[in-house]
Amino acid sequence: MNREPDNLSSYERPFIVPVFLPNIGCPHKCVFCNQSAITGVKQKIPSSEEIGLQINRFLNYKGRNRSLVQISFFGGNFLGLKIDFIKSLLREATKFVIEGRVDSIRFSTRPDTIDYERLDILEEFPVATVEIGVQSMDDKVLCLAGRGHTSSDTEKAVSILKERNYEIGLQMMIGLPGDDGSMSLYSAKKIAALSPDFVRIYPTLVLKNSILSGWYKEGKYTPLSLKKSVTLAKDIYLIFKEKKIRVIRMGIQASEHFERETTILAGPYHPAFGHLVHSEIFLDMASSIIESEGIDSCDSVEIKVHPRSVSKIRGIKNFNVKILKEMFNIKSLEIIPHHSLAEDAIIINA
Numbered sequence: 001m002n003r004e005p006d007n008l009s010s011y012e013r014p015f016i017v018p019v020f021l022p023n024i025g026c027p028h029k030c031v032f033c034n035q036s037a038i039t040g041v042k043q044k045i046p047s048s049e050e051i052g053l054q055i056n057r058f059l060n061y062k063g064r065n066r067s068l069v070q071i072s073f074f075g076g077n078f079l080g081l082k083i084d085f086i087k088s089l090l091r092e093a094t095k096f097v098i099e100g101r102v103d104s105i106r107f108s109t110r111p112d113t114i115d116y117e118r119l120d121i122l123e124e125f126p127v128a129t130v131e132i133g134v135q136s137m138d139d140k141v142l143c144l145a146g147r148g149h150t151s152s153d154t155e156k157a158v159s160i161l162k163e164r165n166y167e168i169g170l171q172m173m174i175g176l177p178g179d180d181g182s183m184s185l186y187s188a189k190k191i192a193a194l195s196p197d198f199v200r201i202y203p204t205l206v207l208k209n210s211i212l213s214g215w216y217k218e219g220k221y222t223p224l225s226l227k228k229s230v231t232l233a234k235d236i237y238l239i240f241k242e243k244k245i246r247v248i249r250m251g252i253q254a255s256e257h258f259e260r261e262t263t264i265l266a267g268p269y270h271p272a273f274g275h276l277v278h279s280e281i282f283l284d285m286a287s288s289i290i291e292s293e294g295i296d297s298c299d300s301v302e303i304k305v306h307p308r309s310v311s312k313i314r315g316i317k318n319f320n321v322k323i324l325k326e327m328f329n330i331k332s333l334e335i336i337p338h339h340s341l342a343e344d345a346i347i348i349n350a
């Protein structure tokens with residue numbers, strides 16, 4: 001039996017040259033954020049010249065096979081920066097595009113910073129991709145999170161970006177205060193209806209020095225468990241997959257700007273969060289095929305998947321294999337890599 005959902009894995013990921021911009025002068029106090037706006041600790045903003053050197057260094061890591069290279073300004077509210085600073089950053093990045101070492105520029109920003117005036121600034125620069133921190137499409141959840149914008153700001157921002165033909169990425173969060181999961185599913189559907197080019201899904205973590213950390217200590221906020229957040233992210237992933245929208249990231253990436261031990265107080269952090277989600281999807285697929293085929297109490301079952309999906313069907317520490325054997329009373333279950341299968345396909349023979 002073969003199950004082959006739509007394959008979005010053929011997409012070639014660009015090589016990203018990351019430029020982290022800690023927020024300065026952010027007028028907002030999102031409850032989950034621990035940026036300097038809340039802690040009062042000023043983070044050093046690199047000059048555009050320093051950023052140029054940083055980009056140059058990073059480009060030396062680039063493998064030969066990557067066709068698309070993008071410089072990515074992330075970590076904050078790009079279009080909320082001072083206009084002169086935005087221009088100087090874009091000018092610095094554009095030099096690498098002119099030299100032919102980079103193809104284009106991308107950045108992340110808040111939905112309420114996107115308007116015609118600010119997009120006019122971008123016109124003379126090779127910006128290709130804009131990512132928006134949507135977080136939720138439920139206005140009550142946005143209000144509780146202290147976001148200071150509404151879902152209609154996101155709708156307007158996407159519509160303006162589409163008029164100007166930017167590639168659009170939308171970021172959403174699960175487990176925000178006031179969201180029992182149903183608002184996340186609602187948000188995913190609303191986001192999918194906006195037809196972005198890609199999305200990211202982040203579970204809410206309780207970061208030290210955030211407003212949320214105070215609520216957590218007072219017992220006013222309980223983060224999602226890892227198990228619940230994986231299952232919720234899976235359901236949301238499948239909503240986007242059905243609409244053929246790429247999910248390019250699930251879970252926060254540990255990085256030099258994000259040290260787990262010093263930053264996270266509580267919440268569903270896992271270094272391989274996305275892998276957990278994919279493993280659960282493969283477990284669901286395998287168990288539903290085995291069930292529908294009436295495979296039970298077999299001596300030997302083989303599951304064929306693409307070589308890149310072997311770890312997903314196995315699960316962490318062979319979790320899926322153990323569960324399937326127990327659930328269906330299977331004596332021997334073998335996972336066989338099969339090159340001709342799509343990465344999200346599965347074939348089961350008993």
Ligand code: SF4
Nearest residue numbers: 023026028029030033
């Ligand atoms: S998450 Fe909110 S508070 Fe933090 S930098 Fe972004 S907009 Fe500002």
